[in-house]
Amino acid sequence: MRAILQSASRIATRTSSSGSGSGSRVGFGGSFVAQRASAAAPTLTNANAATATVVGVGSNPTATVVGIRFKSSLPLPEDDDIIAPHPSSSSTTTTTSTSATQHDSEPHLDNNTSDTIKDYTSNTSKAGTPSPWAVFDAWGAGDAIADPLSKEEEAVLSPEMVRIPTSEHDRSADNLPDESRILECYDRLLKRKSSVHFGYPYNLMYNHEELYEFMKYSINNLGDPFVPSNYGVHSRQFECAVIDFFADLWKMEKDSYWGYVTTCGTEGNLHGILLARECHPDGILYSSRETHYSVFKAARYYRMDAKAIPTLPMGEIDYDALASEIAKNRDRPVIINVNIGTTVKGAVDNLDRILRILKTLGIPRERFHIHCDGALFAMMMPFVDWAPEVSFQKPIDSIAVSGHKMLGCPMPCGIALTRKEHVKKVEQKIDYLNSVDTTIMGSRNGQAALYLWYSLRKKGIAGIKRDVVHCMETAQYLRDKITEAGLTCRLNDLSSTVVLERPMDDKFIKRWQLACEEDIAHVVVMPNVTKVKIDKFVEELVECKEKHGRWTPARNDSPLVKLQSSSWGGSYVAPSVGNFKESF
Ligand SMILES: *Cc1c(COP(=O)(O)O)cnc(C)c1O
Numbered sequence: 001m002r003a004i005l006q007s008a009s010r011i012a013t014r015t016s017s018s019g020s021g022s023g024s025r026v027g028f029g030g031s032f033v034a035q036r037a038s039a040a041a042p043t044l045t046n047a048n049a050a051t052a053t054v055v056g057v058g059s060n061p062t063a064t065v066v067g068i069r070f071k072s073s074l075p076l077p078e079d080d081d082i083i084a085p086h087p088s089s090s091s092t093t094t095t096t097s098t099s100a101t102q103h104d105s106e107p108h109l110d111n112n113t114s115d116t117i118k119d120y121t122s123n124t125s126k127a128g129t130p131s132p133w134a135v136f137d138a139w140g141a142g143d144a145i146a147d148p149l150s151k152e153e154e155a156v157l158s159p160e161m162v163r164i165p166t167s168e169h170d171r172s173a174d175n176l177p178d179e180s181r182i183l184e185c186y187d188r189l190l191k192r193k194s195s196v197h198f199g200y201p202y203n204l205m206y207n208h209e210e211l212y213e214f215m216k217y218s219i220n221n222l223g224d225p226f227v228p229s230n231y232g233v234h235s236r237q238f239e240c241a242v243i244d245f246f247a248d249l250w251k252m253e254k255d256s257y258w259g260y261v262t263t264c265g266t267e268g269n270l271h272g273i274l275l276a277r278e279c280h281p282d283g284i285l286y287s288s289r290e291t292h293y294s295v296f297k298a299a300r301y302y303r304m305d306a307k308a309i310p311t312l313p314m315g316e317i318d319y320d321a322l323a324s325e326i327a328k329n330r331d332r333p334v335i336i337n338v339n340i341g342t343t344v345k346g347a348v349d350n351l352d353r354i355l356r357i358l359k360t361l362g363i364p365r366e367r368f369h370i371h372c373d374g375a376l377f378a379m380m381m382p383f384v385d386w387a388p389e390v391s392f393q394k395p396i397d398s399i400a401v402s403g404h405k406m407l408g409c410p411m412p413c414g415i416a417l418t419r420k421e422h423v424k425k426v427e428q429k430i431d432y433l434n435s436v437d438t439t440i441m442g443s444r445n446g447q448a449a450l451y452l453w454y455s456l457r458k459k460g461i462a463g464i465k466r467d468v469v470h471c472m473e474t475a476q477y478l479r480d481k482i483t484e485a486g487l488t489c490r491l492n493d494l495s496s497t498v499v500l501e502r503p504m505d506d507k508f509i510k511r512w513q514l515a516c517e518e519d520i521a522h523v524v525v526m527p528n529v530t531k532v533k534i535d536k537f538v539e540e541l542v543e544c545k546e547k548h549g550r551w552t553p554a555r556n557d558s559p560l561v562k563l564q565s566s567s568w569g570g571s572y573v574a575p576s577v578g579n580f581k582e583s584f
Contacts, residue, residue: 203408219446223435239449259417265375268400272371273298283333288317313565315347341377346495413448504548
C-alpha cells in the first residue's frame with residue numbers, strides 16, 4: 001500500500017511539472033479578451049492586478065489587453081499577432097507591448113496569501129491528496145470469505161503465464177496454460193479479493209446477470225445524451241432516465257437541467273470545473289486540502305488559479321480560512337468545490353455555511369459558481385434522515401457522483417448534472433456525429449448507462465434507502481467494536497467511512513485492502529461489509545495489535561493526531577496513545 005501511495009504521488013508530481021501558473025488557456029471557442037477588459041477593469045484593486053495592461057478600455061479593448069487571453073483554442077484571425085505561445089512554454093506571452101510582458105511575468109493574484117494557504121497560482125505542483133482509491137476492485141459479496149489461491153493457481157496468473165506470444169513458436173510452448181484455465185484462476189482470485197475488501201467505497205453487493213446478454217453489443221452513446229447521433233446502437237433512453245432520476249433526487253426543475261453518464265466521478269469533476277471556468281474565466285477555484293486529487297487536476301488542466309484551503313481536524317474545509325481568502329480576492333469571481341464526503345475521512349463540507357460566507361461577503365450570485373464533488377455521498381445524503389439538504393434548490397451549479405461506489409455498478413462510471421444554461425457555453429455542433437459535443441469524452445460506455453438504469457430501477461427509492469441505512473448503522477457497529485478493542489477510531493456524522501489508527505502489520509492492511517494515509521487507515525462500510533465480516537476483521541485487528549503494537553504519531557500534526565482531536569466529538573479515542581488534544 002505504501003508503495004502504491006508513493007508511486008501515486010510520484011505520478012502526481014511528474015504530471016504536474018507542465019503546469020505554469022498564468023498564461024494562455026486552452027478552452028472552447030470564443031474570445032474572452034473584450035469580456036475581461038470590461039468586466040475586470042473597474043475592480044482591479046490589488047498590487048499585481050494594478051500592473052496589468054488594462055488601459056484605454058472602451059476604445060479598443062482587444063488591442064490593450066494583450067497577453068491575458070483566457071480562451072485561446074480558437075483564435076480570432078485578427079488576434080494572430082498576440083496569441084500566447086504553446087502552453088508548455090515557460091514564457092507565457094508574445095506581445096505587442098512591453099507592459100503586457102510585464103503583466104504576464106507575474107502571477108495576477110494577491111501577493112499576500114497567508115502561510116497556511118497553498119497558493120497554486122504560480123506553483124507547478126498543483127496536486128491534492130493522492131487518492132488511495134481504485135487499486136482493488138472485484139466481486140464476491142455476502143458473508144462468506146473465499147479461500148486464498150493455491151501456489152499453482154497463483155502461478156497461472158503470473159506475467160510469464162499470461163503473456164501474449166509474439167510468434168507461433170512461442171504460442172505453442174507447452175508450458176503456456178490455455179485461456180480458459182487462466183480465466184478460471186482469475187475468477188477465483190477476484191472472488192477471494194472481493195470477499196475481504198474493506199478499504200474502498202465500492203458496493204460489491206449486486207446482481208446484474210440479466211444484463212450479461214447485452215455485453216455482446218457495442219453500445220456507444222457518443223455525443224450528447226439528449227441529441228441522438230446517427231449511430232443507432234446506443235442506450236440513450238436509459239441514460240436519459242438515469243439523468244432524470246438524479247435531477248429529481250437533487251430537486252431540479254423540469255427542462256432546467258443537463259447531465260450525462262460519465263466514465264467515473266473524476267470525469268464529473270473535470271466537467272463541473274470546466275463549466276465553472278467557462279462561466280468565470282478569471283475565477284479562482286477554492287477547495288479544501290483534503291479534496292480528491294481530481295479537482296486540483298482539473299485546475300491544472302485548465303490553467304486555473306486554485307487555492308487549497310486548510311481543513312478542520314474532522315476533514316471539513318476551514319470556513320474562516322476560506323472566508324478570508326475570498327475576501328482578499330474580491331476582484332475575481334469565486335469558484336468553490338464543495339466536498340460532499342471527502343475521500344479519506346468522509347467529511348461533508350457545510351454547504352449552507354459556505355453560502356452564508358458568500359452572502360456575508362456580499363458576493364452576488366453571478367460572481368460565484370459552486371461545484372459539489374459528491375462521488376460517494378451525494379448518492380447517500382438524500383436518504384439520510386435529518387441530513388442537511390444538498391440540492392439545486394440552493395445556488396449550486398453542478399454535482400458529480402460515481403456510479404460504481406454507492407450504487408454498485410461493476411464498471412467504473414458516474415453521473416454529472418448541471419444547469420442547462422451552463423452547458424451551452426461548451427456546446428459545439430459536430431456534423432460527423434449529427435449530435436453536439438458537450439461531454440469530456442467522445443465515445444461513451446453505453447453498457448454503463450444500462451447498468452445504472454437497471455440498479456436504480458430494480459432497487460427503487462426504498463431499496464437505495466435500505467442500502468444507505470445499512471451502511472450508516474453498520475459503520476457505527478464497526479466504530480464501536482474497534483473502540484471496544486482499545487484502538488482509536490472516528491466516524492464522521494453523515495458518513496459510513498470509519499477512520500482508525502493504522503494497523504502496524506502491512507500484511508493485515510493488504511489482506512483487507514485498507515486505504516491508508518500516513519498513520520491512519522479507513523474502512524468504508526458498503527452494503528457488502530456485514531457484521532459477520534466485521535467481527536472477523538476486528539478479531540484479526542486485535543491480534544495484530546497484540547503482536548505488533550500500535551502506531552505512534554511521528555509528528556504533532558499527523559493525520560493520527562488529528563484523529564484524536566477533541567473537535568471530532570464523542571469519546572472514541574483510546575487513551576493509551578497519549579493526549580494530543582492540546583495541539584489543537
Ligand atoms: C472516489 C472519489 C472521486 C473520484 O471518483 P472516481 O470515480 O474514482 O473517478 C472524487 N471525489 C471523491 C470525494 C471521491 O471519493
